[in-house]
Amino acid sequence: MSQQSQEQPQAGVGATLLEKIKSATQFKTGLGLLGIIVVLSLSSEYFLTVTNLFNIVTQTSINALLAFGMTFVILSGGIDLSVGSVMAVASAVTAGLLTSGMNMVIAIIGGLIAGTGLGLFNGLVISRLAMPAFIVTLAMKSIARGLTLIYTDGRPISGFNDAFQFLGGGKVGPIPVPVIILVIVLTICYIVLKKTPFGRYVYAIGGSEEAAELSGIKTKVIKTTVFAISGFMASLSGIVLASRLNSAQPTAGTGYELDAIAAVVLGGTSLTGGRGGITGTLIGALIMGVINNGLNLLNVSSFYQLVAKGTVILLAIYLDRRSKQAA
Amino acid sequence: MFKKKSLILSLAFLLVLTLSVNAGAFWIFGDDDGQEKEKLTVGFAVSTQNNPFFVDMKKGAEKRAEEMGVELMVADAQNDAAKQLNSIQDLLVKQIDVLVINPVNGDAIAPAVKSANDQGVPVITVDRSASDGKVVTHIASDNVKGGEMAAEYMAKQLGEEGKVVELAGIPGTSAARDRGEGFNNGIEQYDEISVIARQPAGFDRAKGMTVMENILQAHQEIDAVFAHNDSMALGAVEALKSAGRLDSTLVVGFDAIDDALTAIKDGEMNATIAQQPSLMGEMAIEKAQTIANDKDLKDYYPAKLKLITKDNVQ
Incomplete structure (x- = not known):
């Protein structure tokens, strides 16, 4: 049911393929991304180079991973404000295990468990105690940051082995490893959301939780799982970040939840849930990455960059709203 | 649906490709060769x-x-x-x-x-x-030199004789080590000046005050205080004030934080060393x-x- 509305809100029976494409939200954001790319290519000779394009995707990967998890949450009608802090927990735990001489795989699994556990806790409190996601994850944002500072004693944990550094800083041929991770995770998320009953339930709950409940979907389980996924993605993102920096910073990820939410919304996913998708989120994250990178290349002061970023988000939401009203 | 998406993707890819080829040609034949570089x-x-x-x-x-x-x-x-x-x-x-x-x-x-x-x-x-x-190279403040400058200023103000107190920073930090080293090197040049107390106070204002209170109890004659940072110096100022001995004591800090600058303007502190x-x-x-x-x-x-x-x- 809501599967219909997520992609082609007005595609009638007789609609041509072209019309269908035009109506896809992803197409519009994709066009926006291309527009920005064209402008930047014309303004900076350094923008459209292979190195720089790989730079952009690598830089985007951290936010994109967070935003993928956030997409699940927002599609189900929730929000997760704790991802920035959860990623710091995961990177600190992994870094701590690594520097205490633990095997790399165990260290990574340890970090993933820690972050996923916090996400699961979010989900359980939200679904079982019927508390608003906004408040629960806001509290978790503070708790997880505190836990990170306690665990690290406020100091960065640094100096990992080469194998671990490969995760965030290595390359396979010309392709940076974070880009490969990004593509793999994107594919999995796409399949889960579009091809599995679980994915359909997430959309259904976001469309109308009551209706989903009535049609026999175990909404509490699905909602809990969605937050656990977000915790898992945040952990993955934090671990890649620690590897890139060769250091787990106790303040890592501060404010990143807003960038992740912005990427999801820019990608055309409705903040009220039920409509949108993972490819849109990737495009949204790329738009933000491209803008950051482009403004750096154009030597624009960071103060203006913040204003520019906010303006783009506002503009995107406005255009999205307008096109929906027109439809 | 799958077809649609792949079509969009290939269209996007094509567009990017076209752009890069065009842009590449532009760079090669463009006129930005030479002089700017x-x-x-x-x-x-x-x-x-x-x-x-x-x-x-x-x-x-x-x-x-x-x-x-x-x-x-x-x-x-x-x-x-x-x-x-x-x-x-x-x-x-x-x-x-x-x-x-x-x-x-x-x-x-x-x-x-x-x-x-x-x-x-x-x-x-x-x-x-x-x-x-x-x-290739590292540029940073010369904390040793800063300590020496504090000692020199103090000696001049005291007429090259007197009893001074040193409030040290957190032991082991480079700032505490270097500032202390410079200060003591500087003071050693003057035979008539002696450091009568040297206590760590953790770069902290409250600790600076307590430590200074204790030192004031133990020593009736103190002419000057050098603190490894302004927070401790301001703590010492509070202790000196409540003991009524601020007017007779020279206070020198380090860092030039805003509170210290105000204290210097108000005549409560005498000097601080500013990084540039x-x-x-x-x-x-x-x-x-x-x-x-x-x-x-x-x-x-x-x-x-x-x-x-x-x-x-x-």
């Missing part, structure tokens, strides 16, 4: 612009770059180590000649320094050093030019400090 291009990755210290550092660099005809590109990391790595990658894409880094964190900056090394771009660090990677971030920025640009001229550099260049008293406080 003569100008030295320096990338400056600053840790934050949300703190006056680093704003001054950036302004110093910008001023000197303009005077010397150096093209300067500044990237602000907003105190985020990940953001700093990203913006340094962006600077490297622009084929800068020299990279100046004021790291957010010495450990987390190492991958960025290494990627600059890989591309053969020489790196200068300012204020904080990098834990790994090849750095703007000078550090200027020096970074000068050293970048030296590198470009293929001249040798030392590993470390100390940035001069400045004595601030009632006469020059702003």
